[in-house]
């Protein structure tokens with residue numbers, strides 16, 4: 001196994017007590033030895049993607065996100081489900097990370113996805129949309145386990161802190177282990 005990996009965690013919610021951001025904090029606490037997880041908190045600072053902006057200087061917030069994704073060994077995305085899809089702020093970030101096509105920051109970058117929602121489906125539909133987008137932009141995604149935290153209003157407190165349970169924590173550990181494996185498979189040859 002590769003040692004000393006860094007994963008960048010993106011939450012698709014800007015909400016201060018977001019369950020998805022809380023889920024990522026729980027993932028941070030479960031990181032195995034040798035894995036550091038940085039929580040990216042700049043999603044709301046990204047300008048709306050507009051092809052005209054690609055002709056001028058790269059916006060600072062975009063440059064920062066792209067650099068952090070490039071420097072990370074892998075990315076973890078926790079997404080809410082909005083209208084059976086993903087929130088616009090997350091789609092906006094993915095649009096920026098998918099350009100310029102072929103040299104984009106998420107190309108060949110291993111990704112793990114998960115999500116939390118108060119519904120019975122726990123973002124299952126939103127995660128399918130996210131997986132389709134990541135497939136289109138050539139980011140390899142952990143296939144299994146699929147972590148859908150349903151009835152999230154019963155599992156997070158008013159501050160968005162995850163109350164924790166054995167089954168979910170075991171799934172989160174398994175997801176991280178699979179991301180480490182995927183990262184090893186996609187490591188640049190000179191890094192092995």
Ligand SMILES: Cc1cc2nc3c(=O)[nH]c(=O)nc-3n(C[C@H](O)[C@H](O)[C@H](O)COP(=O)(O)O)c2cc1C
Pocket residue numbers: 013014015017018019020021080081082083084085116117118119121122123152
């Ligand atoms: C615009 C909007 C659309 C939503 N659509 C769905 C949906 O399709 N499925 C679902 O399970 N929850 C839906 N929800 C509820 C969110 O899952 C819920 O607000 C969740 O807590 C958001 O995640 P967060 O806590 O990380 O902010 C929607 C919420 C909003 C604001």
